[in-house]
Amino acid sequence: MQNEIPSQSQFQSIPRQSIVAPKLESYQTDGFFDELVDEHTMARPDAEMLVQLINRIPAGELLRRQRSIERSLYQMGITFTVYSDNSGTEKIMPFDVIPRIVSAMLWHHIEAGLRQRIRALNRFLSDIYGDQAIVNDGIIPKELIDSCPAFLPQCVGLKPPRDVWCHITGTDLVRDNTGAVYVLEDNLRCPSGVSYVLQNRHVMKRNFPQVFGASRVRPVNDYPSRLYGMLRSMVPWEIDNPTVAVLTPGVFNSAYYEHSFLAQQMGVELVEGRDLVVQDDFVYMRTTDGLQQVDVIYRRVDDTFLDPEVFRKDSALGVAGLMRAYRAGNVALANAPGTGVADDKVIYAFVPQMIDYYLGEQPILANVPTYVCQQEEDRNYVLDHLDELVVKAAGESGGYGILIGPHATDDERAEFAAKIRENPRNYIAQPTLQLSRVPTLANDTIEGRHVDLRPYILYSGPDDVWVMPGGLTRVALKKGSLVVNSSQGGGSKDTWVVAEAGQPVASSNS
Amino acid sequence: MTRIPIFTLSPTMLSRVAESIYWMSRQVERAENHARFLEVTLNLILDQPEDVVDPWEPLVQVTGDTAWFLEKYGPPNAQNVVKFLAFDLEYHSSMLTCLRAARENAKSVRESLSSESYEQLNEFYHFVQHATSEQLTDPTAAFFDSVRRHALMWSGTLDNTMAHNKAWHFANVGRLLERADKTSRILDVKYFNLLPRIEDVGTAVDDLQWSTLLLAISGFEAYRRDHHLVDLEKVVEFFLFHRTFPRSILSCVAGADWSLYEISESSHETVPREARQKIAALKHRLSRTNVKEVLAGGMHQFIDLLQGELNEIGNLLNHDYFNQPSST
Numbered sequence: 001m002q003n004e005i006p007s008q009s010q011f012q013s014i015p016r017q018s019i020v021a022p023k024l025e026s027y028q029t030d031g032f033f034d035e036l037v038d039e040h041t042m043a044r045p046d047a048e049m050l051v052q053l054i055n056r057i058p059a060g061e062l063l064r065r066q067r068s069i070e071r072s073l074y075q076m077g078i079t080f081t082v083y084s085d086n087s088g089t090e091k092i093m094p095f096d097v098i099p100r101i102v103s104a105m106l107w108h109h110i111e112a113g114l115r116q117r118i119r120a121l122n123r124f125l126s127d128i129y130g131d132q133a134i135v136n137d138g139i140i141p142k143e144l145i146d147s148c149p150a151f152l153p154q155c156v157g158l159k160p161p162r163d164v165w166c167h168i169t170g171t172d173l174v175r176d177n178t179g180a181v182y183v184l185e186d187n188l189r190c191p192s193g194v195s196y197v198l199q200n201r202h203v204m205k206r207n208f209p210q211v212f213g214a215s216r217v218r219p220v221n222d223y224p225s226r227l228y229g230m231l232r233s234m235v236p237w238e239i240d241n242p243t244v245a246v247l248t249p250g251v252f253n254s255a256y257y258e259h260s261f262l263a264q265q266m267g268v269e270l271v272e273g274r275d276l277v278v279q280d281d282f283v284y285m286r287t288t289d290g291l292q293q294v295d296v297i298y299r300r301v302d303d304t305f306l307d308p309e310v311f312r313k314d315s316a317l318g319v320a321g322l323m324r325a326y327r328a329g330n331v332a333l334a335n336a337p338g339t340g341v342a343d344d345k346v347i348y349a350f351v352p353q354m355i356d357y358y359l360g361e362q363p364i365l366a367n368v369p370t371y372v373c374q375q376e377e378d379r380n381y382v383l384d385h386l387d388e389l390v391v392k393a394a395g396e397s398g399g400y401g402i403l404i405g406p407h408a409t410d411d412e413r414a415e416f417a418a419k420i421r422e423n424p425r426n427y428i429a430q431p432t433l434q435l436s437r438v439p440t441l442a443n444d445t446i447e448g449r450h451v452d453l454r455p456y457i458l459y460s461g462p463d464d465v466w467v468m469p470g471g472l473t474r475v476a477l478k479k480g481s482l483v484v485n486s487s488q489g490g491g492s493k494d495t496w497v498v499a500e501a502g503q504p505v506a507s508s509n510s
Numbered sequence: 511m512t513r514i515p516i517f518t519l520s521p522t523m524l525s526r527v528a529e530s531i532y533w534m535s536r537q538v539e540r541a542e543n544h545a546r547f548l549e550v551t552l553n554l555i556l557d558q559p560e561d562v563v564d565p566w567e568p569l570v571q572v573t574g575d576t577a578w579f580l581e582k583y584g585p586p587n588a589q590n591v592v593k594f595l596a597f598d599l600e601y602h603s604s605m606l607t608c609l610r611a612a613r614e615n616a617k618s619v620r621e622s623l624s625s626e627s628y629e630q631l632n633e634f635y636h637f638v639q640h641a642t643s644e645q646l647t648d649p650t651a652a653f654f655d656s657v658r659r660h661a662l663m664w665s666g667t668l669d670n671t672m673a674h675n676k677a678w679h680f681a682n683v684g685r686l687l688e689r690a691d692k693t694s695r696i697l698d699v700k701y702f703n704l705l706p707r708i709e710d711v712g713t714a715v716d717d718l719q720w721s722t723l724l725l726a727i728s729g730f731e732a733y734r735r736d737h738h739l740v741d742l743e744k745v746v747e748f749f750l751f752h753r754t755f756p757r758s759i760l761s762c763v764a765g766a767d768w769s770l771y772e773i774s775e776s777s778h779e780t781v782p783r784e785a786r787q788k789i790a791a792l793k794h795r796l797s798r799t800n801v802k803e804v805l806a807g808g809m810h811q812f813i814d815l816l817q818g819e820l821n822e823i824g825n826l827l828n829h830d831y832f833n834q835p836s837s838t
Contacts, residue, residue, distance in 0.1 A: 076625075077617070077632040243522065251618045264621035275524050288523045288676065288831040289778035 022051045024439060027446055033179050033436040034448060035100050046215070046498045047101045053211045054098070054439070054446070063444050066097040069203045078199055078257055094491030095200060097207070100438045100451060100473040101215070104500040107469065110173065110181060110455065113365030115465045116355060118169055118457050121186060121342045123358040125165035129155050129338055139357050140350050144374065147425045148347060149395055150189075150340030152303060154310050158327065160336040161234050162461055167334035168227070168298075169457045170194070170471070173365070175436035182368045182433070184452060185348060188339040190300045193472040193492075194223060194456050195258035198265075200494040205506070212506075217496040218469035219506035223456070224265035226466055227298075230458045231266075234332035235295045242295040245269040245285065247276070249301050249317045259300050269294075273301070278321030281328040296332045297322075303337045345394040345428050346372055369431060373424040382429040383420065386413045389429040391420070404482060406432050435482055438493065440475055450476045452484050453495065470495035523676045527622050529832040530615040531677050535668075535684035537612035538631065541605040541638075542661035543692040544595045547572065549654035550726045555588070557718060566591045571699045572692075573603060592649040597642050605657070606642065609635045624671035627664070634660040676776065679769040683827070686769070690762035691820050696726055697749045698813040720745050727757040746809065747801040759816070760796045766823075767793045773831075781834075785826035792819050 021042040029039055036047040043051035054062065070092055073079075079090040102110075127133050128145065135142045145151055170191025172184040201220055205212050228244065235242040248259035250272050263270035275285050276294065284291035299306065305315040307322040325331045341347060349370040352363045371378035371389070382389060386405050393401030403416045420427045437448035455471030473493040474484035484490040499505045551565045566586040570579045578601070583590040598604040613635045620628050637660055645653050665685070672678050700723045720740045724730040729748060732755050737744045752758035756765075770786040777783075804812045 074636075075629055075633050077620075077628060246621075251614065256617070260617070260620040264625070268621075269522060269524060270619075270621045271524065272526070275526055285522070286525045286834065288525055288528050288773075288834075289781055290834060292522055 021045070022048055022055060024051050024446070025055050027439060027448070029437070029448060031177075032434055032448060032450075033175060033177050035102075035175075035436055035438045035451065036098075037439070044101070044103070046103050046496075049211050049214050050099065050101065053208070060444060062097060062441055062446075065207045066095075066441055069095060069097060069207055072203050072206070073199065076199065078196075093196060093486055094477055095203075096440050096449075096475055096477070096491055096493045097204075098439050098441060098446070099204060099494040099496050100453070102453075102470070102495060102497045104498045104503075106181070107497045108500075109364065111467045111469075113181070113183075113363070114171055114455060114457055114467050116359065116361060116364050117171065117183065117186070117351065118166065118459050118465055119462050120351065120355040120358050121169070121188065122163075122165050122459060122462070124354045125188075125336070125339055125342055126163055127358075128341060129158055134354065134357055137357070139353050140347070144346055144372075144425075145341070147374075148341050148344045150303075150338075150344050152311075152338040152341070154323070155336075155338030158336065158338070159329075161236050161329070161332045164234065164334075164459060164461060165336040166339050166342065167230060167234070167336075167459055169459065170454045171457065173453045173455070174368070174433055177434040177436075179436065181365055183351070183365050184368055185345065186343045186351070187454075188335060188343045189302065190255075190335070191454070191456065192255040192258055192300075193454060193474075194468070195261040196492050197456070197468070197470065197472050197495070198223060198261075200492060201506070204494040212496075215496055216499045217506045218499045219504060220468055220470050221506070223468055224262060226458055227262065228266040228268070230460045230466075231268075231296045231298055231332075231334060233460050234334060236329050236332055237295075239295065243269070243285075243293060244296045244298070245271045245294050247271055247273070247297050247299040247301055249273075249305070253300075255300065262298075268298075271297075273315075273317045273319050276319040276322075278319055278325050281321070281325045281330050283319065283322065283325045283331045294331060296334070298334050303340060306333075306337060345392055346374065346425065349428065368433065371429040373420050373427040373429065378429075379420065379424055382427075383417055385429075386417060388432060390432050391416050391427055391429045393419075394426045394428060400487075402483070404432065407482075432482075435476075438473070438475065440477070440493075442477075442479070447479065449479070450482050450484065451493070469497040523622075523680075525832050525834060527619045527677065528680045529828075530619045531622065532680045532684040532827065532832075534612045534615035534619070534631075535681035536688040537608040537615065538634075538661065538664055539685045539688040540603055540692070541608040541612070542658060543689070543696075544603075544605045544608075545654045545657035545661065546726050546728075547696065548592060548595055548649070549651050549658060550722050551591075552588075552649060552651040552654065553725075554718070554722045568699045568703045569595060571703075572695045574695070575601070575603070588649065589646075593646055596638075596649075596654075597646060606638055609638055619677075622677045624667070626671040627668050630660075630664050630667040634664055674772075676773055679773050680831075682769040683766045683773075686762040686766040687820055687824060689757060690759045690766070691817060693727055693749060693757055693759050693762065694813045694816055694820075696723065697746065698810060701746070701809055724748070729755055729757060743801055743805065746805065750804065751796065751799070751801065760793070763789065763793050763796055777831075782830045785823050785830050788819070788823050788826055792816075792823070 024037050024041045024043065027037065027041050029037065029041060036051065037043055073092040073095060079092050124134065134140050135145060166188040168191060170187040170193060172187065173181055174184045175181050197220055231244050232242060245268055246259050246263040248256060248270055250256065260270055269285065271285055277284050277286065277291065283294045285294050301317050304311040306318040307320060308315045308318060309320050310323040326333055349367065349372050352367055355361055355363045371382045373379045373382055382391065389405045391403040391405065403412060405413065435450040435452065438451050439446045440449035452474050453471055454474065456468040458466040473495045474490050475493050476482060476484045477491045478489045481489065547569050551569060554565055566588060569591050570576050570586050579586065579594055583594060594601055594604065596605045599607055601607060613631055616623060616628055616631050638657060641653055668681060717740050721730055724733050724745065733745065733748050748755065749758060751760045753760060755761055767789045770789055774783045774786040
């Protein structure tokens with residue numbers, strides 16, 4: 001199905017304030033939309049100071065600061081272990097020193113769009129595990145829900161506290177060649193990466209205090225206290241000192257650092273499944289004082305591993321009886337189990353209709369036009385245009401199960417065609433977007449690299465939605481690559497959202 | 511369903527976290543002690559006439575794993591003892607193995623430590639890991655001196671960037687039980703190795719040997735201030751019964767007793783207190799024993815008994831705090 005894409009080019013034609021904008025020297029946009037400079041490599045208004053700094057800075061100095069930042073990240077232990085050799089080699093997540101800047105006006109648009117989208121998605125979750133009005137009214141075909149692996153029949157009839165399902169969402173946004181913003185996907189299960197946002201900011205402030213201070217960047221470091229506030233508001237009863245815990249699969253999980261970081265920053269317990277026990281439908285943790293009741297769990301364990309009584313019986317990561325306690329209303333879980341149905345790549349195609357159906361509004365942020373291979377007309381189009389499209393497996397993430405048609409070989413396309421015919425429900429296709437780029441350090445030169453953006457949204461209720469100003473800018477460090485996932489050679493950048501008059505600005509020394 | 515009341519000293523402490531912090535702290539202390547032993551020995555061989563006393567074999571004996579060592583390495587020498595004590599990842603208590611394990615433990619309880627503590631330990635580990643190959647080729651006292659400095663920074667960071675809550679007290683118990691064990695082991699082995707050379711008594715060599723032993727626990731200057739001359743009985747007394755020197759056995763036991771007291775006082779009334787009772791009894795006994803009795807009854811027997819009691823306290827911690835049966 002196709003969506004109308006509203007033109008957003010007006011966000012790029014802000015009248016220039018300075019007489020002559022600085023030009024980013026010896027840089028090429030190669031015909032792509034660039035976040036920091038225009039097609040003549042002149043700095044966009046909010047990036048003038050940064051471009052001046054980059055021009056002024058002696059050769060090699062940027063690289064030196066980059067190395068220094070990498071060293072700090074290494075010392076902070078924000079690393080993953082390379083398991084291919086046994087010597088305990090560790091690497092940091094690649095980080096690029098040149099930030100991405102988002103203008104206040106563009107951000108205003110993104111934030112409004114995300115609020116709207118999350119409200120609709122939460123309504124959808126409540127509906128789909130309840131009366132399924134959206135199916136009964138013929139908006140979403142029933143077979144698409146029934147065949148969705150992330151739709152969990154065990155969650156039908158659940159009543160989460162305050163009817164909040166998707167407490168924490170990370171939505172992936174991209175911009176195309178015209179600068180228009182699209183939602184690429186919603187992540188409503190256990191979106192990760194927010195710790196990188198906070199740490200990237202921390203090291204950038206230390207290394208570029210002047211330009212950071214002058215750039216009127218909106219702060220992100222209140223995320224842990226916002227998260228805590230949201231979790232606390234989910235406590236099922238009135239109590240002065242509720243016990244909030246982060247549930248992690250353990251130290252070998254690739255996002256373990258983040259779990260531990262968030263628990264530490266919020267000052268709450270970090271628990272593993274083996275630390276918890278359910279008795280009489282209450283959840284307890286094993287402490288040196290015996291068992292202590294837990295009120296709210298921010299769980300970073302996937303749905304199907306949460307409770308071996310209800311989901312996968314072989315799971316050692318969860319807690320037997322957790323769902324009983326949840327159903328009894330004796331513990332709150334964030335996010336609610338079952339939210340994955342809303343970020344299924346096929347269901348994604350229907351989010352614009354959900355916004356219309358539940359809110360009676362037009363979508364502020366467009367979806368990337370999406371062909372649902374389950375539908376015959378779309379499937380035929382996809383099979384005929386494989387060399388133009390990006391094909392994605394609905395059940396995969398992390399940049400796996402993707403065919404980028406224009407970059408693929410004939411054999412690869414034939415292989416995907418066969419897979420699509422065999423299991424059409426599992427595939428969608430989208431046009432290949434020319435993702436926007438940001439100047440990025442490539443050894444000692446600066447070249448454009450493609451980026452996306454994942455802002456984080458905290459949903460406490462329809463009137464209480466908080467969108468982190470900024471988010472994780474992921475960058476495909478390989479020249480020409482469109483794949484930003486860290487498992488596939490992606491890195492990250494700090495994201496600077498410029499404050500409007502009256503908005504708080506991050507201080508470079510806090 | 512009753513809620514456990516909130517106590518002043520850290521309201522909640524997962525059993526798993528308490529155990530990991532305890533071990534983390536023990537492992538860093540063990541690594542530090544091995545660095546100390548190697549540092550003083552590397553210095554010693556520069557000062558002493560050749561073939562007076564083999565300094566390497568006692569270092570292997572200190573570990574209690576002599577059989578394992580001989581099986582793998584054969585006769586001890588500078589190279590293989592450095593490898594064994596410092597860098598051998600096959601050996602469960604080498605410095606590098608301990609630091610790696612300590613860091614894994616720290617990682618698993620990172621949210622309960624201060625950021626500075628974790629970063630300090632992380633840096634410590636990387637420092638040792640990166641130096642491995644050059645130190646295997648040409649070990650230097652300077653390197654082990656830097657390791658000791660890292661350990662001191664770790665200790666200072668832990669003490670000064672965290673509330674002295676339950677987590678800290680468990681770390682302190684781990685640190686002090688390990689230290690008491692190591693101090694007793696080095697005294698035991700060195701005493702055994704030095705004593706037979708009765709012809710050296712009162713000579714420069716003898717003086718040097720005992721001074722080295724004091725240096726291994728950073729106690730040389732403190733001892734000199736109290737006693738000026740090196741005297742066997744006084745050195746033993748310093749190791750065992752000094753009331754305030756932070757590496758003497760009595761002082762370690764008293765510190766661990768204090769931390770276990772704080773832990774048990776802030777624990778729920780249903781929590782057993784056997785570890786605390788045992789260490790209080792040990793402290794009491796040590797403070798009423800004098801060095802003459804020890805030497806008369808046999809130093810080795812005394813230390814053997816002591817080590818048994820320290821182990822027993824470790825086991826009781828498991829019983830009291832780390833592995834409680836689940837019941838409400």
